[in-house]
Amino acid sequence: MLYILDTADLEAIKHCNEFYPLAGVTTNPSIISKANTDFWKLVKEIRNIIGEDKMLHVQTTQKTAEKIVEEAKLLKKELKGDFYVKIPINEEGLKATMELKKLGIGVTMTAIFTPTQALIAAKAGASFVAPYVNRLDNIIGDGTEVVAQIVEQFDLYGMDCKVLAASFKNAEQVHKCSMVGCQSVTVTADILKNVISHPMTDAAIAGFDKDWKSVYGDKTILDF
Numbered sequence: 001m002l003y004i005l006d007t008a009d010l011e012a013i014k015h016c017n018e019f020y021p022l023a024g025v026t027t028n029p030s031i032i033s034k035a036n037t038d039f040w041k042l043v044k045e046i047r048n049i050i051g052e053d054k055m056l057h058v059q060t061t062q063k064t065a066e067k068i069v070e071e072a073k074l075l076k077k078e079l080k081g082d083f084y085v086k087i088p089i090n091e092e093g094l095k096a097t098m099e100l101k102k103l104g105i106g107v108t109m110t111a112i113f114t115p116t117q118a119l120i121a122a123k124a125g126a127s128f129v130a131p132y133v134n135r136l137d138n139i140i141g142d143g144t145e146v147v148a149q150i151v152e153q154f155d156l157y158g159m160d161c162k163v164l165a166a167s168f169k170n171a172e173q174v175h176k177c178s179m180v181g182c183q184s185v186t187v188t189a190d191i192l193k194n195v196i197s198h199p200m201t202d203a204a205i206a207g208f209d210k211d212w213k214s215v216y217g218d219k220t221i222l223d224f
């Protein structure tokens, strides 16, 4: 499982990059707009924080295949390292994906809501497909079931494409995706924190601390 952070909040990225086994960062136009700052300064700072070995996924703002390819080349040139251009699925997006595959620029096909979209994106050469789990759950779809079907299809057809499940609102959705073999998830810092948190864990840690202190006071193993 690859854990990716879905944010352009630099403090959150610094924190999670230090404390979690992070594989990279994803953004989209809504996330970038929220930061409301100079685009290049922001994405280059994200690259600086995570380094060139980790994945950076940035979404195109273009609508035609030709312009998407032009923008992807510029993004790759400027952001270097392990880079993927996010392209929403439609005809122009598929055409751009086929071109970018030839150029060796990684594509994450995004705004995926069905297994049929995912399979054809993989066939066009996308390295990742990003199904939106919570947005499906919100309309009484079953986000994790869609993820499960995509994983199964990729397996059936031997597609060299990973599922990057996105749009999460809670840790249970992340867990359900992990149980169906989803290869990667992109989540907020809050959800990442929820993934590792449990009140019983906090209670266990407090209990160990109390018992140790009752005998050894403030002394730690390093002090013996």
Ligand code: G3P
Pocket (backbone or CB within 6 Å): 006, 027, 028, 132, 134, 135, 166, 167, 168
């Ligand atoms: O980039 C896709 C994902 O981040 C969308 O999440 O929370 O806007 O549904 P959300």
